[in-house]
Amino acid sequence: MSEEFLKVARAAREAAAELAPLPRAPKDRALRAIADALVAHAAEIVEANAQDVERARTGGTSEAMIDRLRLDETRVAAIAEAVREVADLPDPVGEVVRGTTLPNGLELRQLKVPLGVIGIIYEGRPNVTVDAAALCLKSGNAVLLRGSSSAYSSNTALVKIMQGALEGTEVPSGAVQLVPGQSRDSVKDLMRARGLVDVLIPRGGASLINSVVEESSVPVIETGVGNCHVYVDAEADVDLAVQILLNAKAQRPSVCNAAETFLVHEAVAAAFVPKALEALREAGVTVHGDERIAAHGTGVVPVTEDDFYTEYLSLDIAAAVVGSLEEAVAHIRRYGSGHTDAIVTRSQGAARRFVALVDSAAVAVNASTRFTDGGEFGFGAEIGISTQKLHARGPMGLTELTSTKWIYTGEGHLRTSEGTVVAG
C-alpha cells in the first residue's frame, strides 16, 4: 500500500471517529458551508474542470462524454443546491431500530450508527464527488473518493474546496479525502484497506464492479447493473403493456432501470407483439427477438443467448415468447441481474405469483421499471442501486449508509448458569 494512500486513509479513519457521534445540527451546518464554498469558488472549479475537458478533447473523447465531464457556473450552482437538499433530509443516525426491556430488566436498544469510512469508486461526472461526499457526511461517515482519472483536476479542486469549507465547522476536514494518484494501484490500495475502510461502493460499469467484487477484501456493495425485464402476462391489457414497455425501454435507455428484455405469454403474443414492434420501431428501438417474435412483424433481428445477458443501455431490446409465467420467471432468474423486473397483468393471482417467484431487488406490477430510484421512492437522494442481497438491496439512501450498534444497560447484571443475577 502506498504511503500516500495510507496517509489519507488514516486521516479519514481518525475523522470518522470524531464525526460518528455528532448529532444532526453540526453536520447540516457543515453541509451548508460546503454548498456556500462551492458557489464562492465556482470560477476556480470551472478553471480546473477546463483542464480535464482540454485533456479529454486532446485524447479524442466523444462530445457526449465531454458534456458529462464539463462544469460551468450553472452546473456548480446545481451541485451546491443538491448539497443543501441533503442537509434538509432527516438524519438516520441515532434512530432506534429495535428496543425492549428484557425479562431480566436489561434495557436493550439497537441504534443506527455510521458505517465509518466509506470508499467510493466511480466513473464519469465530477458532480458525483460532491453528491457522494454530502451523503456520507450527512450519515456520519468519512469518505475516500476515487473518481475517474479523466476528472482528476476537477475532483482535486472540489475536494480541496470541501475540505476548506469544513475547517470552520465541527466536522473534521479529514472526513472528505480524494484517493491520491490516477493509476489502477490506487484502486488496489482501496480494495486492500481492510480495517481502514469499512465498505467499498463501486459505481460504474459491470467490469469495474466485477473486478472490485473479485479482488476486494473490504466488504463491497455492488450497484447499478440492470438487466431489467418486462413480462407481458396472458391476462395483460395489451395496450397498457405496450405503453409500459415503451416507457421502460425508451424513456431513458442509458440508465440501469431501463428494460433490456421483454417476455410475452404465448396466449397474448398475437395481440401484443405487432403493436409492441410498431411502437418500439417508432421510438427507434431495434428488437432482437426469437422466431415467435419475428413471426409477428418485420425488422426483428435474430436474438442470441448473449443478447439475453446484455445490458444494452441503448435503443435495443431482446424479446422472447414464453409458454407460462413460470417460464418467464425461469428466464429472468437465469439471465437477469436482480435489479428490477415488471409484470403487466390484470390477474391478481399472476401478480402475486410473479412477485413471490422473481428474485430481484425490485418487482414492478403494472408499472414501468423506471421507478426503481431513490428519488422516486422518496429517499431524497441516492448513492446507488444495490443489486446484491447483503446489507442493502435496491435504491440506497442515507439509511443504507448506516450500520447498527446494540446498547444494553443494567445495574450490575451478571450472567450465571442459573440465569441473571443483579449484583449490588
Place this chain on the structure above:
Amino acid sequence: MSEEFLKVARAAREAAAELAPLPRAPKDRALRAIADALVAHAAEIVEANAQDVERARTGGTSEAMIDRLRLDETRVAAIAEAVREVADLPDPVGEVVRGTTLPNGLELRQLKVPLGVIGIIYEGRPNVTVDAAALCLKSGNAVLLRGSSSAYSSNTALVKIMQGALEGTEVPSGAVQLVPGQSRDSVKDLMRARGLVDVLIPRGGASLINSVVEESSVPVIETGVGNCHVYVDAEADVDLAVQILLNAKAQRPSVCNAAETFLVHEAVAAAFVPKALEALREAGVTVHGDERIAAHGTGVVPVTEDDFYTEYLSLDIAAAVVGSLEEAVAHIRRYGSGHTDAIVTRSQGAARRFVALVDSAAVAVNASTRFTDGGEFGFGAEIGISTQKLHARGPMGLTELTSTKWIYTGEGHLRTSEGTVVAG
C-alpha cells in the same frame, strides 16, 4: 471448482428457489419432520459419530475436544428439541419493513425475503450441522454445510437423515447439503461460488475467519472473534465493578463474549485494582498487567502489546490503568475486535460518552459482556455473532438471515420528464 461441489451447489440453488416463496406452516412441518427423524435414527447417528470419536482418539485429540465431538442418544434428543424450538419461532419472511403509497399513487412495499443459499463453514461440534440447517430452512434459505473434517462421519449421517426427512414434506430435500470432501479445496470452492452462494458465514477461530474474508468473492459475514473490554470508570461503584469484571472474565472464559482486558481509570485504581486482583486470583485468573496495575498487588504478569490484541479464551486477562474515559476508548478502538465492551460507572454522562464513542457491535453499561447473545437478546436462536458492520452486527437470529425485496404496484404508471403519467 470440483464437479461434486457444483452438483450440490446447483441442487441447493434450485431448492432455494422453491423454498423461498413458502409460507411458515410448511417450513415448520418440515422442521418437525427433521426433529422426529433425528430421534428415530439416533442409533445410526451415534454409530457414525463413534467413527469420528475413534479417529480423533487414534489421532491423539484431547479428551476435552473429544467430548465436544461426542454424540449420545441424550445429545441427539437435545439437538432434535432445538429444531422444534426453531419451528416455534416467528418467521421473518414476508414481514413488511417499510411501506407507503407514493405521491403518484404507486403502492411501495419493502418485504423481508430469504437470502437464497447460505454457506456455513464451521469447526467443532456436530450439533451445529443441525442448528444451522434449521435456522436457514426456517428463514427460507437453502444451506451448504462445510463442517470440520473431524466430524465428517457424523455430519454425513445427520445431513442424510435431514434430507430423508424432507422427502415427505413441501420443503425440497436439496435445501440441505453437505459440501463433499474433507480437504481445504472444498472450502475454496465455497469461497469462489459467487452466483451460486449468496453469503458465507464462517464460524470458528480468527485464522479461519481471516482467510475466508481475504479469499472469498462470495460476500462474507464475519463472526465470533471477541476481544471484549471492561472499563471501570472514575465514577464506578468499585464493588459492583469487581463483580461485573469477574463475571465477564470467568463465568465462561472460552466464549467470544468473555472479557479479555480490563481498563481502570487512575482515579479509582487504588480502590479497585487490589480487590479485582484478589477476586481474579481466587477464580484462577492470571492477570497480565502494566506497571500501574502491578503496583497494586502481587502475581501480576507483565503485559505486552500482543496481550492487548489477544483473545485468550482462557483464564487470562490483560489490564491497564488509563488517565481518562477517552484514553480507554482509544485503547478499545485500537486493540478491540468490535464485539462487546462494557463500562461500569455511576455517571450518566460517562455512560453516554462511552456508548457514543465505542465503535463495537454491543456496548454494555453496568452489565457483564456475557449478555451479548442471541438467546439473551430474545432472538430464540443464534447463527453467530457478527463483528462487522455490513448487513448484520452483533447476535444474528432469523431476521439476519433475510434480505429484502421492493415491490411497487401501479395501474399503468409511466415515468416521464414531467413526472408520473398513468396510462390507460
